[in-house]
Amino acid sequence: MSELPEEVKAWIGQEKYREEGEFDVERGYIFTSCSSVENGNPIFWDEKVADEITGGCIAPPTMISVWFRPHQWSPGRSEPAVPLQTHFDLKKALDLPEAVMTDNTIVFYEPVRVGDRLHTYQVIRSISAPKTTKLGTGRFWELDVEYENQNGEKVATESYTGFGYKREKK
Amino acid sequence: MTAQLTLDQVKEGQALPELAIDVDVTTVVLGALASRDWRPMHHDKDFAQERNGTRHIFVNTPHNAAYFERYITDWTGPTGRLGHIKFRMKDSVFPGDRMVFRGQVDKVETDAAGCGWVGLTIRLAVGDKTTTECTARVALPSTEGDNPWKRKGEQWRP
Numbered sequence: 001m002s003e004l005p006e007e008v009k010a011w012i013g014q015e016k017y018r019e020e021g022e023f024d025v026e027r028g029y030i031f032t033s034c035s036s037v038e039n040g041n042p043i044f045w046d047e048k049v050a051d052e053i054t055g056g057c058i059a060p061p062t063m064i065s066v067w068f069r070p071h072q073w074s075p076g077r078s079e080p081a082v083p084l085q086t087h088f089d090l091k092k093a094l095d096l097p098e099a100v101m102t103d104n105t106i107v108f109y110e111p112v113r114v115g116d117r118l119h120t121y122q123v124i125r126s127i128s129a130p131k132t133t134k135l136g137t138g139r140f141w142e143l144d145v146e147y148e149n150q151n152g153e154k155v156a157t158e159s160y161t162g163f164g165y166k167r168e169k170k
Numbered sequence: 171m172t173a174q175l176t177l178d179q180v181k182e183g184q185a186l187p188e189l190a191i192d193v194d195v196t197t198v199v200l201g202a203l204a205s206r207d208w209r210p211m212h213h214d215k216d217f218a219q220e221r222n223g224t225r226h227i228f229v230n231t232p233h234n235a236a237y238f239e240r241y242i243t244d245w246t247g248p249t250g251r252l253g254h255i256k257f258r259m260k261d262s263v264f265p266g267d268r269m270v271f272r273g274q275v276d277k278v279e280t281d282a283a284g285c286g287w288v289g290l291t292i293r294l295a296v297g298d299k300t301t302t303e304c305t306a307r308v309a310l311p312s313t314e315g316d317n318p319w320k321r322k323g324e325q326w327r328p
Contacts, residue, residue, distance in 0.1 A: 033236060104235060106256075
């Protein structure tokens with residue numbers, strides 16, 4: 001387990017999975033998200049306030065990853081799609097069946113507006129040597145996800161630290 | 171205009187109001203669905219226990235982020251604009267837990283573009299245990315007529 005496979009080493013720093021969101025940014029999901037944490041910020045609920053403060057309706061900045069999470073099923077798909085595919089690629093390539101996310105950093109640029117169609121891509125920044133935690137033995141990895149709007153303006157950069165692991169046999 | 175916090179009203183070391191939330195199964199599932207996260211450890215207790223080795227389903231990453239955003243903007247009002255947020259999940263939050271958010275102002279500054287910023291440290295605790303540590307940088311109006319949401323390009327340095 002100590003050596004990274006060459007195939008996996010080659011992934012580090014590569015732009016992967018450039019894609020367009022499956023649907024436009026829409027208010028229904030914004031309301032659902034705000035409702036889930038009882039966020040009453042009027043820029044998400046009141047068009048008049050949104051016009052005054054943010055120049056129109058926007059999405060909560062921390063919703064950024066929501067616009068790229070695929071439907072569990074859609075026509076023509078035989079397997080459920082997964083978000084953050086590089087994370088799952090690493091689990092599979094490194095034979096680490098379980099994984100959790102530990103750190104999350106998001107930097108916000110242009111607001112995401114209702115009606116936007118966003119684009120994204122993923123980059124693996126680093127993969128650690130094997131480590132043992134209370135969950136099991138595996139590796140930490142750092143992934144960046146870049147997000148842009150339909151005008152090519154950066155809207156956010158999201159960085160994750162994941163830990164892929166095998167549970168200790170009892 | 172809804173009430174807003176301005177930079178001159180904030181001091182380093184100032185505490186943010188505490189926020190407590192009782193988590194149940196619906197809280198966790200609602201957050202997972204709202205963030206379009208269909209993975210079973212956020213709605214299937216058997217899966218969470220058998221595959222993840224956790225005691226129950228648990229709050230997912232984007233739901234955590236949404237709670238931090240709500241906590242911050244409950245305090246700033248709608249003209250507060252998040253620049254960045256970083257958090258580390260040291261432990262999970264499960265149904266039956268009471269989440270308590272506590273925050274404080276670490277830094278108050280104005281950048282070279284004239285934008286007012288506040289640096290925050292926020293701790294999410296369950297009982298005596300800190301489950302998630304968060305730092306955030308949020309822009310506030312420098313004066314009553316200022317609005318960080320109008321900043322673009324070089325004027326916005328998150």
